[in-house]
Amino acid sequence: MTQGLLLVGASGLAREVLAAGITGVTGILDDDVTLHDTEVAGVPVVGPLALAPRRAEQLLVCVGPSATRRAIVRRFAKFGVDDERYARFVARSARIGASSDLAPGSILLDSVVVTADARLGRHVVAMPNCTVTHDDVLEDFVTLAAGVALGGGVRVCEAAYIGMNAAVRQGLTVGAEATIGMGAVVVSNVPNHQTWAGVPARELGESA
Template structure:
């Protein structure tokens, strides 16, 4: 049995807690949350204590999952912990029992796959990737570190997704497309062409939203 601390007391952390619990007793157990909000310290969240700030992780033995919703926030926490001596070996992964992980697929430390996700075959996930329920990734997809796929996102074959990129609910990406780093794809978007770093795309077919609020699009379909 793996004892786990969830880092940040976020909506994603609560969903991850529920997912771990649904996997059944005797496997993994969440023993606490860590969050920098001092008003939460000593309280219970869904019956689990908030034990202190994020830096407490350096002094505890449990395995870790970073549950900040935005990939950029997970990346910042990852870097902060590394500076404290918390390396990749401290992180676990969580794959819900209903997720399908096909032959040849690789999942690196810290990644979270919630219910109903499908990796058909030869899919590669980087560190601290979050796949919300019903995400479908097909053959030879590559998702770099800290990518977020909201519920129902679907990628065709050989799609490459850069670090910290976020795909909204029900977004889809055509095969052989490359999304750069720090890209935001809006909910329901259909991406047919490569997207450069840092751009926001939405619509069907998706097009760049030059004046769009990235924060607003992130709220509309990615985990908190």
């Protein structure tokens, strides 16, 4: 049985998690040596990421960019860190419907609402005030910035990023590693790896 919790990354996201009331945190890991032996919101930065496989605590990867979060998890996996080592964090003001699932490593911050029969994968991050409605699927390493709203039956594929206050119409797919700009209104499927913005959202560089 693991004891306590280590946050991975002395980041803004780590401070958000701490501010949202997470408990049991024993330290923070970060590869920036200038941060070692300092504190973030009163929590000590105890050393580099390489310590994680050798320590007993659970882990929560608090790194904002989806691809970087994925790279850290893959790095740890090479040293035997599996899903059982990862915690979940749901802020007290967030709400998850009884029929929805949240996989290990995922973070839901203040006032996030997940309704019915949604599936949130590993290491998903939902920033404050996001709405994830019925039958949505968020694959591993998805990031939702603050205020994102997803209609029912939306699929957001692995490591996609949806910017602040963007909205996605029901039944659509946002492709793997796609980026949606802040305030965008997505009314058609977004292919893998593309960046879309605007109202209605279009691929950047595409003429109106």
